[in-house]
Structures are given as C-alpha cells and as structure tokens.
Amino acid sequence: MMTHKIIKRELFSSHVLKLEIEAPRIAKARKAGHFVMVRADRKGERIPLTIAGANLEKGTITLVIQKVGVTSAKLFELKEGDSIADMVGPLGKATDVSHKGTILAAGGGVGVAPLLPIIEAMKKAGNRVVTIIAARSKDLIILEDQVRQHSDELIIMTDDGSYGEKGLVTEGMEKVIQRENIDEAVTIGPAVMMKFCALLTQKYNIPTVASLNTIMVDGTGMCGACRVTVNGKTRFVCVDGPEFNAHQVNFEELLLRLNGFKKLEQDALNTFNSTHKK
Amino acid sequence: MSDVKEKYTSIGREDAWRQELRKNVKAKERTAIPRAKMPELDAVYRAGSYDEVNVGLSSEEAQKEAARCLDCANPTCMSGCPVQIDIPSFVKNIEAGEFLKAAVTLKLYSSLPAVCGRVCPQEKQCEAQCIYTQKLKKEPVAIGHLERFAADYERNSGQAIEPIKPASNGIKVAVAGSGPAGLAFAGEMVKWGYDVTVFEALHEIGGVLKYGIPEFRLPNSIVDFEIDNLKKLGVNFVANCIIGKTISLEVLKEEGYQALFVASGAGLPRFMNIDGENLVGIMSANEYLTRINLMGAGREVSDTPVLSGKTVAVIGGGNTAMDSVRTARRLGASNAIIIYRRSFEEMPARMEEINHAKEEGIQFMNLYNPVQYLGDEFGQLKQIKLQRMELGEPDASGRRKPVPVKDGFELLDVDLAIVAIGVSPNPIIPQAVDGLQTTNWGTIEVNRDNMQSSIPEIFAGGDIVRGGATVILAMGDGKKAANSMHEYLQKKA
Numbered sequence: 001m002m003t004h005k006i007i008k009r010e011l012f013s014s015h016v017l018k019l020e021i022e023a024p025r026i027a028k029a030r031k032a033g034h035f036v037m038v039r040a041d042r043k044g045e046r047i048p049l050t051i052a053g054a055n056l057e058k059g060t061i062t063l064v065i066q067k068v069g070v071t072s073a074k075l076f077e078l079k080e081g082d083s084i085a086d087m088v089g090p091l092g093k094a095t096d097v098s099h100k101g102t103i104l105a106a107g108g109g110v111g112v113a114p115l116l117p118i119i120e121a122m123k124k125a126g127n128r129v130v131t132i133i134a135a136r137s138k139d140l141i142i143l144e145d146q147v148r149q150h151s152d153e154l155i156i157m158t159d160d161g162s163y164g165e166k167g168l169v170t171e172g173m174e175k176v177i178q179r180e181n182i183d184e185a186v187t188i189g190p191a192v193m194m195k196f197c198a199l200l201t202q203k204y205n206i207p208t209v210a211s212l213n214t215i216m217v218d219g220t221g222m223c224g225a226c227r228v229t230v231n232g233k234t235r236f237v238c239v240d241g242p243e244f245n246a247h248q249v250n251f252e253e254l255l256l257r258l259n260g261f262k263k264l265e266q267d268a269l270n271t272f273n274s275t276h277k278k
Numbered sequence: 279m280s281d282v283k284e285k286y287t288s289i290g291r292e293d294a295w296r297q298e299l300r301k302n303v304k305a306k307e308r309t310a311i312p313r314a315k316m317p318e319l320d321a322v323y324r325a326g327s328y329d330e331v332n333v334g335l336s337s338e339e340a341q342k343e344a345a346r347c348l349d350c351a352n353p354t355c356m357s358g359c360p361v362q363i364d365i366p367s368f369v370k371n372i373e374a375g376e377f378l379k380a381a382v383t384l385k386l387y388s389s390l391p392a393v394c395g396r397v398c399p400q401e402k403q404c405e406a407q408c409i410y411t412q413k414l415k416k417e418p419v420a421i422g423h424l425e426r427f428a429a430d431y432e433r434n435s436g437q438a439i440e441p442i443k444p445a446s447n448g449i450k451v452a453v454a455g456s457g458p459a460g461l462a463f464a465g466e467m468v469k470w471g472y473d474v475t476v477f478e479a480l481h482e483i484g485g486v487l488k489y490g491i492p493e494f495r496l497p498n499s500i501v502d503f504e505i506d507n508l509k510k511l512g513v514n515f516v517a518n519c520i521i522g523k524t525i526s527l528e529v530l531k532e533e534g535y536q537a538l539f540v541a542s543g544a545g546l547p548r549f550m551n552i553d554g555e556n557l558v559g560i561m562s563a564n565e566y567l568t569r570i571n572l573m574g575a576g577r578e579v580s581d582t583p584v585l586s587g588k589t590v591a592v593i594g595g596g597n598t599a600m601d602s603v604r605t606a607r608r609l610g611a612s613n614a615i616i617i618y619r620r621s622f623e624e625m626p627a628r629m630e631e632i633n634h635a636k637e638e639g640i641q642f643m644n645l646y647n648p649v650q651y652l653g654d655e656f657g658q659l660k661q662i663k664l665q666r667m668e669l670g671e672p673d674a675s676g677r678r679k680p681v682p683v684k685d686g687f688e689l690l691d692v693d694l695a696i697v698a699i700g701v702s703p704n705p706i707i708p709q710a711v712d713g714l715q716t717t718n719w720g721t722i723e724v725n726r727d728n729m730q731s732s733i734p735e736i737f738a739g740g741d742i743v744r745g746g747a748t749v750i751l752a753m754g755d756g757k758k759a760a761n762s763m764h765e766y767l768q769k770k771a
Contacts, residue, residue, distance in 0.1 A: 025524050039481055045573060045582040046481075070581050086481040088518040217573070217582075220479050220520065221704060222489075222545040223565035227556055234549060234556060239705065253556055256657030260558035264583035 004084040007060050012142045015067045016110055017076055018052075024059030026051075026089050032097060032117040033211065033243055036061070036089030037219035040074035044085060047071045048216045048226075050114030050188075050242070051090060052143075064113030064142065069265045070272045091219050092242045095209075097121040101183035104176055104206070105131040105151070106169050106197050108189025112143050114211060115188045120150040122186075128152050130182075132172040134189070138163035169193060170200045182206050187246060191258055195251035202247050210246035212237050212254065215261060229253050291349065296370055300349050309410070313417040314343040321637040325607050328493045331634055332396070332426075337377070340427040344373035347419045350409055355421060358407035360754030361394075361462070363387040365404060369424055381432035382439055384425060389465030390458065390504045390753065392433060393487060395426025396496050398750045399628050433503055441511045447471035449767055452535040454521040454707060457485025458749040459541035459740025461505070462756030464513045470764055475514040475535075477525075482572060483515050485543060486741075487749070489572040490564070492601050494608070495631075498571075522710030536770075537735040537763050540722060541756060544741035546702040550593070554651030555697075559585060559659030563594070563602045563698035576609050587693020589613040591662060593648055594698035595620065600631040602696045603640050611694075614640050619647040619667050624677040645669070647680065649687070651695065662690045701746050711736070721745045728762030729755055737763050 008020035026036060035050040047069075053062040065072050078084070095118050103122045107115035112133045123129045131151040135141045136159045148154045156164025157172045165172060169189070176182065177200075185208040187197040194210045201208040214226040214237045226237035229250035235241065290296070317333040318324075324331050335343065347369045355365045364383060371380035384391040400422035405411060408418035432438050449472050453460045456478040464474045482488050484501045509515065519525065521538070530538060547562030549555050566584070574580035590606035592599050595618035607614040616635070618625060621644045625632060636642075643664070650663040666686030669678035703720045715723040715732035722731055722738040729737045739755025741747060 025519070029524060029526070043574075043579055043581055045580075086518050088479060088481070088520060088524065090523060091520075217565055217568050218480065218489075218545075220545065220706065222547070223568055224547045224549070224562040225565050227549075229556060234551065236546075239546075253657065257556065257558055259656070260585070260658075261583055264585070268581065268583060 004087045006078055006080050006082050006084070007058065009078070009080050012064070013139050016140070016142055017065045017067070018113075019063050019065065019075065019078070020055070020058075020060045021063060021084060021087065022059060023061050023087060026087070027054040027056055027059050027061050030054050030061060030090035031094035032121040033092065033095035033114075034090035035092050035114075035219070035242060036063070036087050037091065037216065038063070038071070038075075038084060039086040040071050040078075041085045044074065045071055046086075046217055046219065048091075048213065048219055048238070050211065050213065052113035052116055062113075064110050066110040070268050073269065073272060088219070092238060093240070095121060095243060097125050099126045102128040102130065102181060104173060104182045104185045105129060106173055106185065106187045106189070107131070107133045107147075108169055108193040109135055109140060110142065111187075111189030111193075111211075112141075112147060115186065116143055116146055116150070118186055118188075118211075119147065123150045123152075130176055130180075131155070132157060132169055132176070134158070134169035134172065134193075136160065168196075170196050173197065173200055177201075177204050177206065184209070185246075186211075191251060191254050194246060194249075195255070198246035198249065198251065208246040209243050210249055211243045212241055212249070214254070214258065228257070291351070291366065295374060296349065299370055299374055303345060305348055308346050308348060309414060309416065311342060311346045313346065314339050314420050314423060316420075316423055318634075321639075324494065325604075325638040328608060330497050331494050334430055335420075335423050335427045337375075337431070340372050340377075340424055341375060343420050344369045344424060346410070347373070348409060354407045354409060354412060355404040355419070356407075358403040358405070360403070360750050361388050361757050363404075363425075365421055368428060369419065369421070372424055372428060377428055377431040378435065378437060378439065380428040384428055388753065389462050389508060390749075391425055392429035392500045392504060393458070393496060394750055394753070395422055395424075395429055396500075397491060397748075398422055399748060401629065403750065433500075441507055443510070443512045444469055444471045446473060446512070449473060449771070450475070450533075450535045451537045451539070451763065451767075452477060452521065452530050453539045453541060455479075455485055455541040455543055455740070455742075456483045456505075456515060457487060457541060457543050457740060457752065459543075459752035459756040459759075460485065460539065461508060462753035463539045463541060463739070463760045464756075465508055465511070466757050466760035467764065468508065468511045468513050472764075473514075474512070475516060477519045477521050478515065478517045479520045479542075480572065481517050483517060489568045490598070490601070492567065492571055492605050494604065495601065520706060522707045527711055536767055537737065539756070539759050539763065540707050540731070540736060540738040540742055541740045541752070542704045542707050542742045544701040544744075544746045545704040547697065548700045548702055549697055550648065550699060552648060552650055554653060554659075557651050557653040557659040558657050559587070559653075559693065560651060560695045560697065561585075563592070563598045563696050564701065566602055566696045567598070567605065570605055570609070584609070585694055586610060589615070589692045590694045590696065591615045591617050591690065591692045592696045592698055593617050594700075595625040595627055596698065596700070597627045597631055599696075599698035600627045600635050602698050604635055604638055606694070606696070607638055607640060615690075615692075616640060616642045616644075617646050617648060617662075617664065618642070618644050619680040620677065621645060621669065624669075643690075645680065646688070647682070648695075652689075659692060659695060662692055662695060664688045664690055701741070703742050703745055707742070719745055728765075729759035730762060730766070734766070
C-alpha cells in the first residue's frame with residue numbers, strides 16, 4: 001500500500017545526500033522536530049533520521065543522510081525511482097514552537113538539515129531567528145540558501161576558515177550572545193558539539209534545546225536502546241524526545257553509548273565495502 | 279462460516295461416530311494410557327541452533343493421546359480456555375483419525391491454533407481444568423500438544439482447507455497492532471463480513487509473536503501461515519503505519535472507518551533505575567529479542583548488529599527472561615545466567631521453559647537481585663553488584679516476598695546484562711486520543727464485559743488493557759471485543 005519511492009536525489013558532497021521520498025501520510029502528519037525510522041532494504045537495519053522538510057502537494061518528505069554505516073551507504077546507492085523498503089513516522093515529540101522572542105539556532109554538519117524545519121516554524125511563529133551553521137570546511141556546509149531564507153541573520157563558521165568565519169560554532173554563538181538578548185537557543189549536531197553549546201548557554205543562563213540522535217531499533221518506545229539520562233532520570237529519546245533541555249542532558253553518557261556499537265558498525269561497513277561492487 | 283462448519287466438521291457429542299468412539303474403548307483403558315511426551319531436539323544440538331525445540335507428536339502419538347480424553351458430558355477443560363475452543367470435539371476428531379476436521383474445528387474458535395498450541399500456558403488453563411487434573415489426580419490430556427498437532431498436520435498436509443471469503447457487509451473497521459489480540463479480533467470480524475484493516479507500526483506483521491517470541495519456540499513461518507489465512511479471508515494489513523502518529527483518529531474517520539480496536543500492546547520495557555543501568559552492554563529484553571527475532575541479528579542475512587559476550591546475565595524469571603537467556607546461549611554465551619530475586623517456586627515462567635533452559639545449560643542464580651552495575655572508562659559493563667535475598671512473608675501476589683540479606687553482596691563479572699523485568703503499556707494511542715480514559719498504570723480503561731473504552735467506537739484488548747499478560751488472554755480479549763463491536767455496530771446501523 002505504501003511505497004517509499006525516491007522522487008529526487010541530490011548529492012551535497014561525497015558524504016552528504018539529500019533524498020526527497022514519497023510518503024504522503026507522513027508529509028501530512030509531520031511537524032518540526034519529528035523523525036522517521038528507515039530500513040533501506042529487506043536485509044537492512046532500522047535507523048532514525050530526522051525529517052528535514054515536507055512537500056504537501058507532492059506528498060514527499062526530505063531526508064538528509066550522512067554516509068557513516070552500512071544503511072547510509074545503501075541509501076547512497078539508490079537512484080531516483082527506486083524505493084526504500086520501509087519507512088515509518090512521524091515519530092517523537094514535535095518541537096515546542098511558540099513566540100519566545102529571539103532564537104539562536106546552532107547547527108553542525110548534517111544537523112543543519114533537521115534544524116531547518118525548526119527555524120522555519122520559529123520564524124513563522126514571529127520569532128527573530130539568528131542561525132549559525134558550522135562545519136569543518138566549506139564543502140560540508142549544507143542548505144545555506146534555505147537556512148538564510150528562514151533566518152533573520154545567518155552566520156557561517158568553518159573550522160579551517162575556508163568559508164564564512166574561521167572558528168567553532170560556540171565562538172560564533174558567544175559573539176551573538178554578547179551582542180544581543182537571546183531568549184532561547186536550539187542546537188542540533190554531533191553530540192560533542194551540542195555538549196559544548198549547552199555548556200556555553202548555561203554560562204549565560206539561556207534556555208537551550210538539544211535534539212538528540214541516538215541508536216534506536218524500533219523508534220516507538222519498545223527497545224530502550226535510545227535511553228539517555230536527563231536531569232538524573234532515564235528517558236527514551238524516541239518517545240520522550242528527541243528534544244530535551246540541553247542543560248539537563250548527560251552528554252558524557254550519551255557519547256559513551258553512541259560508541260557502544262562502533263566496532264560492530266565499522267566491521268559491518270568494511271565487509272559491505274569489500275563485498276560490494278561500486 | 280456455518281456452511282464450512284457443516285461441510286467439514288462434525289462436532290456434535292451425540293453424533294453416531296462419536297458415540298461409537300466412546301463405546302469402543304473403556305474409560306479404564308483410556309485412563310491407563312500414559313500421557314504423551316513431546317519429542318524434543320537434543321539439548322546440546324539445539325543450544326547451537328534456532329531450530330524449534332519441540333518437534334511435535336506423530337500421528338500415532340497424537341491418536342493415542344487423544345484416546346485418553348474421556349469426552350466428558352460436561353467438559354470442564356473448555357472453561358479454562360480464554361477463547362472457549364470446543365476441546366473434546368477437536369480431540370475426538372484426532373482420535374478418529376480425522377485430522378483435517380480437527381484442524382477446522384479449532385479454526386472455528388481460534389485464528390491462531392498453531393501459535394496457541396505452542397505458546398499457551400495450557401498447564402494453567404485447559405489442562406488445569408481437565409478431569410484428569412481435577413478428579414483423577416493424573417496428568418491431564420495434552421491438549422496443547424494435540425492442538426499443535428492438528429494445526430501442523432493441516433499446514434503440512436498440502437490439503438489445507440482454503441478459507442472461504444465471507445460476503446462483505448461494507449462496514450470498515452480498523453485495528454491498531456497486529457499482535458495476538460489484533461489478529462484474533464480481525465479473524466472474528468472478517469467472518470462476519472467486515473472490511474478489516476490492521477495497522478502495524480513495525481515493518482513485519484505479527485507483533486510480539488515476531489519480535490518477542492524466539493524462533494526456537496515459535497518459528498516465524500508458522501506465524502506467517504496463520505497471517506496468510508487471515509489475508510485469504512480478506513483482512514487487510516498495513517505495515518509501517520502508526521495510528522496516533524502516521525494517521526490520526528480523525529483521518530481514520532474521514533477514510534470511513536466506523537470503529538477502532540486498539541491492540542497496541544505493552545511495548546515499553548521497564549528498567550530497575552539502579553546505578554549504572556545505562557552502561558553499554560545493558561539492554562532490555564525487548565531490544566535484545568527484537569534485534570535477533572525481528573531483525574535477524576547474528577545471522578548473515580542481516581545488517582542489524584547485536585552485542586554478544588561469553589557471560590550474559592538475564593535479570594528476571596518470566597518467559598521473556600527464559601527466551602532471552604536461551605537466545606544468549608544460542609549466540610555463543612558459555613555462561614548464560616538467570617538472576618532472579620525469588621526461588622524456582624515463585625518463578626513466573628512456564629515450567630516447560632525453565633526445564634528447557636536447564637537442559638540447555640542455563641545457570642540459575644536465584645535469590646539474587648542486582649543493585650548496581652559497574653563499568654570501565656569506556657562505559658562498558660564489567661560487573662554486576664548483586665544483593666543476596668531470602669524469602670519472607672507472602673506479598674499481594676501471594677508469592678513470598680524477597681527480602682535483602684544484610685551485607686550479602688557479591689560481584690559478578692559479566693559481558694552483557696539483559697533486563698527482563700516486565701513491560702509497560704504503549705503510550706502512543708492513549709496520548710494521541712483525546713478523552714480516552716486510562717488507568718494509573720497507563721493501560722486503557724475498558725468495560726471488561728465488552729472491552730469498550732470511554733469512547734464508544736473505540737474498543738481495546740490485550741496488553742494495552744492488561745499491562746503484560748499472555749498471547750491467549752490477548753486473543754480472548756480480541757474475540758470478546760469483536761463480539762461486542764459487532765453488536766455495537768449492528769445496533770448503530
């Protein structure tokens with residue numbers, strides 16, 4: 001009944017891919033902050049991917065995928081017209097969108113993709129949105145035009161200074177914080193980046209939301225692989241999140257848990273690459 | 279359905295063939311026959327394979343076992359069955375060698391006989407009410423083994439009677455969840471001509487029968503066969519679709535659904551909330567079993583990884599704990615250990631499962647309770663700190679309450695720990711439907727007589743109402759809900 005056909009495929013860089021996928025029901029039901037679970041083929045594992053956008057007329061959703069493991073490698077091989085075996089969603093709690101004043105949004109790497117619907121919604125709700133997007137270098141900066149369109153101001157930071165300002169995302173954030181009053185910060189990116197964003201905003205007492213991306217199996221509360229400690233309590237990212245008060249997230253534990261399957265994942269990817277014709 | 283009944287079954291106790299069958303063998307001779315023993319795979323072989331442990335009775339064994347049944351005028355066994363199967367009728371058909379008729383008889387009452395014959399706790403239900411148990415103080419008729427035999431015989435015979443698709447009454451009803459409650463419900467409703475669509479969150483149909491129960495106890499192919507039968511009867515299945523997430527109740531109504539049966543299960547794993555429980559290497563039984571049963575982890579055909587180790591501790595004493603620990607053994611754990619805070623006597627797992635586990639070399643550390651998990655600098659689990667327990671006075675459950683032994687602490691070196699201490703109801707539908715009343719435990723509140731919720735067109739059953747019970751109780755709920763929804767919709771029409 002539901003096929004998930006790839007309508008459009010766009011390569012942002014050798015490691016970052018944008019897919020527009022047919023999913024009319026998800027496109028209709030999704031809100032900023034939601035994610036989907038994806039299984040590339042019949043052999044595939046289930047992985048969570050945050051929805052980067054939707055087109056109601058076309059009945060599609062957009063996913064941005066970074067090449068890290070076997071599943072993402074398989075998704076990279078799909079062409080327009082191919083279908084993804086399984087996709088379910090929208091999952092998780094939607095972003096709390098309301099008029100708060102000035103929002104400082106910080107996205108790192110592919111984290112910019114799930115950040116986009118949030119700033120879009122925040123802007124629509126009447127907030128002033130200052131967005132910082134950061135990456136190691138120029139070729140890893142994604143969705144610049146779309147982010148600019150939904151932000152009052154866009155600041156680009158690169159580690160090597162190949163584009164925008166040279167420096168870390170937190171350096172860009174601190175400048176803005178010192179310059180003007182920020183009512184809320186939102187951060188999405190690698191866990192270690194979000195950890196430092198949270199430490200920074202805590203110093204300035206700015207309420208901050210982090211959208212976590214953890215290991216999941218079902219994505220609907222059944223497995224508990226995604227558990228994370230927030231304010232001393234165990235929470236499930238899939239049903240209690242994916243967004244949490246960044247100041248209460250135990251990022252040390254999150255980082256350790258994210259590494260739990262690293263070796264198995266690397267072995268699997270090596271096997272996949274060695275047995276797979278390009 | 280009544281045509282099928284007349285054509286393929288004869289289930290009257292006073293039918294000539296059955297009277298004759300009763301007369302042929304004296305009751306005394308029947309009761310002298312020893313109960314059939316389920317043939318099993320060798321314990322050493324099976325601990326290294328996913329093959330089904332129980333092999334099933336042969337035709338001769340089944341007929342001999344069926345002859346033990348006294349075909350009581352008042353069959354008390356039926357009172358122990360949550361779906362009220364006409365037990366003597368199917369058993370006597372087996373004795374008469376009419377195996378296909380026995381299978382059809384079962385299907386009049388149950389959509390999943392091959393499943394129930396395998397995973398029902400018959401020793402607590404039909405077999406507990408059998409006259410052998412009740413009056414003769416002997417081992418009961420092996421009703422479960424016989425149920426499985428009839429269903430397997432039909433499936434393997436190549437002569438399975440094709441289900442006849444009933445005429446449609448054009449009324450659309452939706453089901454949330456394709457586990458035992460949802461399947462039983464769908465099986466009943468479709469017989470009355472309803473246009474039934476079952477929505478499933480996962481990519482596979484079958485719910486806990488697929489993700490929870492391991493293949494060595496219930497092969498997926500058997501679940502699929504029963505699901506195919508429902509498809510042939512006209513039930514629609516939609517995978518990857520969550521009512522309350524992908525489609526709202528409003529959208530269901532817009533699409534013409536007149537009523538909804540919620541059978542979304544008790545999916546949320548419980549943890550003990552003790553220090554160190556989020557270390558790498560500690561997971562819920564749901565996660566462990568889902569990775570292996572549903573996703574095929576540990577086999578070449580699957581991308582899904584699963585952590586493995588030489589020493590695996592499973593916390594809990596229920597069927598899920600036994601399933602997990604026996605799975606760990608199959609994945610190569612040389613020390614697969616159950617850690618349970620009470621003793622064998624209080625253990626909620628089926629005796630069959632405990633015995634199978636023992637035969638497969640599972641170690642039992644009873645009267646121990648984890649109090650802390652200890653890890654290394656990478657956050658990897660290394661040890662469990664266990665508290666020695668002893669049994670005190672009986673608690674609310676009637677079981678003797680475990681009490682900590684003062685200063686009785688021990689450290690156990692482990693690679694993995696699987697937490698199998700129970701599940702909570704899935705919150706998605708209760709959260710998504712305004713006005714749906716729930717209990718303090720998060721289960722959906724229903725009138726237990728008809729399974730109707732606080733919203734008249736929503737019925738619910740199985741673990742979303744019970745909070746963690748058995749396959750057959752869920753099926754009983756599904757059947758009951760179907761009866762009352764049918765009544766409700768007919769009145770409304």
